[in-house]
Amino acid sequence: MTEYIPYAGPSVSDLEVAYVAEAARDAWYRGAGTFVRRFEQSFADYVRVRHAIAVPHCTSALHLALLSLGIKNGDEVIVPECSWIASAAPITYVGAHPVFADIDPTTWCISPESIERLVTAKTRAVIPVGLYGLPADMPAIRKIAEKFNLHVIEDAAQSLGGKYSGKMSGSAADIAAFSFHGTKMLTTGEGGMFVTDDEAIFERAQFLRDHGRSRANYKNFLNTEVAYKYRMSDLQAAFGLAQLERIDQLLEKKRKLYQWYRMRLGDVAGLALNVEPPEFVNSYWMTTVVLDPSLGLTTADIRSRFDEYGIDVRPFFHPMSSLPAFAGYPKVEEAQKGNKAAYSISPRAFNLPSALELSEAQVDRVCSLLKTVLRTAGRSRKLPRSSAAPDRPMKSRANSMSSGLKPKAPKRSLPS
Numbered sequence: 001m002t003e004y005i006p007y008a009g010p011s012v013s014d015l016e017v018a019y020v021a022e023a024a025r026d027a028w029y030r031g032a033g034t035f036v037r038r039f040e041q042s043f044a045d046y047v048r049v050r051h052a053i054a055v056p057h058c059t060s061a062l063h064l065a066l067l068s069l070g071i072k073n074g075d076e077v078i079v080p081e082c083s084w085i086a087s088a089a090p091i092t093y094v095g096a097h098p099v100f101a102d103i104d105p106t107t108w109c110i111s112p113e114s115i116e117r118l119v120t121a122k123t124r125a126v127i128p129v130g131l132y133g134l135p136a137d138m139p140a141i142r143k144i145a146e147k148f149n150l151h152v153i154e155d156a157a158q159s160l161g162g163k164y165s166g167k168m169s170g171s172a173a174d175i176a177a178f179s180f181h182g183t184k185m186l187t188t189g190e191g192g193m194f195v196t197d198d199e200a201i202f203e204r205a206q207f208l209r210d211h212g213r214s215r216a217n218y219k220n221f222l223n224t225e226v227a228y229k230y231r232m233s234d235l236q237a238a239f240g241l242a243q244l245e246r247i248d249q250l251l252e253k254k255r256k257l258y259q260w261y262r263m264r265l266g267d268v269a270g271l272a273l274n275v276e277p278p279e280f281v282n283s284y285w286m287t288t289v290v291l292d293p294s295l296g297l298t299t300a301d302i303r304s305r306f307d308e309y310g311i312d313v314r315p316f317f318h319p320m321s322s323l324p325a326f327a328g329y330p331k332v333e334e335a336q337k338g339n340k341a342a343y344s345i346s347p348r349a350f351n352l353p354s355a356l357e358l359s360e361a362q363v364d365r366v367c368s369l370l371k372t373v374l375r376t377a378g379r380s381r382k383l384p385r386s387s388a389a390p391d392r393p394m395k396s397r398a399n400s401m402s403s404g405l406k407p408k409a410p411k412r413s414l415p416s
């Protein structure tokens with residue numbers, strides 16, 4: 001029987017176990033909050049920002065960001081078409097509405113030109129997303145934001161460790177939000193971080209995430225506004241702190257996974273993989289493939305074949321303006337008509353398994369199957385087979401598994 005290959009998952013060492021055990025024993029009474037404070041300080045140092053606030057998830061960090069900036073009913077916030085719904089849903093929590101911008105056909109991140117076209121008198125902010133590990137074009141986006149007086153909230157849920165012009169992803173926006181969901185580069189099970197350099201925004205966010213209680217009033221239990229309870233526990237923070245101490249190792253493994261894929265698929269005709277433009281560092285959270293239209297294949301075709309073999313591939317994000325969740329929202333029909341790159345790429349793109357514990361042999365197995373699927377599809381459509389599509393990776397197959405790809409019965413999958 002062939003083994004199941006998941007699309008994502010963490011790397012957990014004895015360090016996480018030791019820190020969580022320490023928190024379980026000591027982070028109460030006078031020790032309460034110690035791991036949260038250490039995690040926040042170390043995270044702020046890593047991202048090179050002044051303030052970090054640990055929260056229950058990235059969704060709450062984005063909600064806090066919009067609240068802290070005073071974004072409200074009737075405002076517009078520009079977000080990329082292709083991202084997880086959590087990039088846009090919090091905009092609706094504050095009564096504003098998302099305006100979906102097209103993506104860049106090469107980086108797949110929000111297109112700065114598209115942002116500029118969509119700005120109106122009601123636009124208050126833009127939320128660029130570091131997609132699959134590559135930060136959005138923050139220098140260009142900052143220029144547009146300055147021109148139109150917009151706030152920038154970077155959704156760095158997927159781009160921890162990525163860089164632009166020497167800056168860490170999350171350090172060049174008014175506020176940035178990170179996710180520590182179990183599928184992410186760094187995990188706390190569920191969790192997130194709100195970061196900012198701005199003192200006033202930091203104080204407002206602290207107040208709003210603690211039921212409208214200022215830090216000065218902490219022990220008076222005096223609430224001056226109805227707000228939210230968005231805190232992280234010491235147990236999660238202890239896990240996160242250990243992960244952060246191992247961040248270079250985690251990033252190196254993601255880069256290695258990408259290189260293993262690139263070595264085997266980089267020269268296959270009709271496949272485009274993640275890019276790393278000059279001046280950018282891609283953290284390669286998820287190795288991603290876009291199929292050329294000439295192959296005549298869709299993401300659904302690939303997924304159904306991979307499902308037979310117990311290999312998870314995850315579809316590229318659907319354009320959010322196509323989701324039933326946003327039907328009837330303002331400007332959705334314009335987005336459906338105008339956002340050509342998002343609508344063209346999404347149905348023929350997918351993420352390859354990128355779990356932190358994958359081996360080179362497993363990557364080899366994934367690539368062999370993908371090449372087999374492409375070859376079979378090519379034959380059935382009488383397409384010329386690319387001479388650049390070798391059956392074998394170009395480098396050593398020392399770790400490779402046997403070529404037997406037998407269908408596997410039950411499919412298991414991770415939550416999103």
Ligand SMILES: Cc1ncc(COP(=O)(O)O)c(C=O)c1O
Nearest residue numbers: 057058059084086087157179181
């Ligand atoms: C781009 C993006 N933004 C936001 C989120 C939300 O993160 P969380 O699940 O921590 O709320 C995710 C999670 O998958 C994401 O990928």
